[in-house]
Amino acid sequence: MSVRALMFGTTGQLAREVLRQADAHHVKLTALSRAEADLSDPEACARRVAEHRPDLVILAAAYTAVDLAETEGVLARRVNAESPGAIARACASAGAALVHFSTDYVFDGAKTSPYAIDDSTHPLNAYGETKLEGERKVLDACPRAVVIRTSWVVSAHGKNFVKTMLRLAAQGQPLKVVDDQFGRPTSAADLAGFMLAQARRWTEASCGDPAFGLHHFANAGETSWRGFAQGIFDLALGPQAPDVGGQKTADRPSPATRPLRGVLDTRHTEATFGIQIRPWREAVAEIVAELQSQEAQSA
Numbered sequence: 001m002s003v004r005a006l007m008f009g010t011t012g013q014l015a016r017e018v019l020r021q022a023d024a025h026h027v028k029l030t031a032l033s034r035a036e037a038d039l040s041d042p043e044a045c046a047r048r049v050a051e052h053r054p055d056l057v058i059l060a061a062a063y064t065a066v067d068l069a070e071t072e073g074v075l076a077r078r079v080n081a082e083s084p085g086a087i088a089r090a091c092a093s094a095g096a097a098l099v100h101f102s103t104d105y106v107f108d109g110a111k112t113s114p115y116a117i118d119d120s121t122h123p124l125n126a127y128g129e130t131k132l133e134g135e136r137k138v139l140d141a142c143p144r145a146v147v148i149r150t151s152w153v154v155s156a157h158g159k160n161f162v163k164t165m166l167r168l169a170a171q172g173q174p175l176k177v178v179d180d181q182f183g184r185p186t187s188a189a190d191l192a193g194f195m196l197a198q199a200r201r202w203t204e205a206s207c208g209d210p211a212f213g214l215h216h217f218a219n220a221g222e223t224s225w226r227g228f229a230q231g232i233f234d235l236a237l238g239p240q241a242p243d244v245g246g247q248k249t250a251d252r253p254s255p256a257t258r259p260l261r262g263v264l265d266t267r268h269t270e271a272t273f274g275i276q277i278r279p280w281r282e283a284v285a286e287i288v289a290e291l292q293s294q295e296a297q298s299a
């Protein structure tokens with residue numbers, strides 16, 4: 001029998017990949033667009049859960065505009081903290097399991113080794129604060145909830161680093177990319193695939209199962225944004241790839257402060273679910289190939 005899942009989000013990177021892969025994982029998915037469930041209205045979102053009574057709720061939408069969150073704090077908090085909290089309460093009442101997503105930006109990036117799930121949090125920006133508050137509200141309200149922190153999410157859809165870099169390379173300008181921020185790039189397709197593969201376990205597991213609670217998912221291998229950009233060019237352009245220059249975070253001011261080392265330790269998650277997360281270069285090669293095939297078809 002299929003798992004009946006209700007997803008908040010249809011247009012984001014993660015939501016699109018979940019939509020694309022759900023059938024292959026025998027997940028019968030109903031996805032709610034922003035028009036059908038606006039996360040700035042927590043009680044309306046909670047009502048959607050009560051109406052649908054799914055086995056599993058997937059909260060794939062979020063306020064993700066990191067710099068804008070510095071000035072839109074009230075809205076960001078409602079979307080990233082209050083609505084997840086209201087949805088989690090509704091899941092607990094309806095007996096549904098809940099999968100929510102969070103970010104490496106809950107950490108301050110001062111740790112020199114990768115962050116484990118139980119490391120202390122200390123967000124440096126408003127987005128990270130609202131996401132951390134969301135994590136807490138979800139885990140407090142719903143004993144059968146999982147919060148998956150991820151980082152540097154990319155895909156062949158929406159606005160993201162892979163697409164931006166390839167566009168800039170096509171314009172032929174010399175590039176300088178930040179080389180003192182480190183993290184683990186993550187394919188939205190891999191994240192969605194992992195989540196859907198575990199859907200049945202979450203729907204069948206009881207409170208206290210280690211499948212619930214905090215988890216970290218990011219593709220293997222840490223790099224800087226500059227290293228990531230160089231990897232993308234190498235994959236897309238081979239020997240014609242331009243050399244990417246480096247730049248310091250301090251020379252590129254932005255409204256929101258970013259952690260310098262948001263590297264997530266995924267070993268707890270890999271051990272709990274018996275998986276091995278593949279290297280980011282392998283996952284990003286597939287994204288680059290998909291973008292190149294889209295371009296060839298539109299030419």
Ligand SMILES: NC(=O)c1ccc[n+]([C@@H]2O[C@H](COP(=O)([O-])OP(=O)(O)OC[C@H]3O[C@@H](n4cnc5c(N)ncnc54)[C@H](OP(=O)(O)O)[C@@H]3O)[C@@H](O)[C@H]2O)c1
Nearest residue numbers: 011012013014034038039040061062064101103150152153
């Ligand atoms: N992207 C990253 O690098 C990254 C890194 C770490 C963690 N994460 C987390 O991973 C999850 C998935 O991120 P993503 O990359 O898929 O995000 P994304 O591509 O930026 O998409 C965000 C989605 O949320 C929707 N949304 C925003 N405000 C909404 C509202 N008020 N009501 C309903 N929907 C709303 C957007 O809808 P519209 O299309 O209508 O605007 C969009 O579909 C999020 O929890 C995010 O915090 C992402």
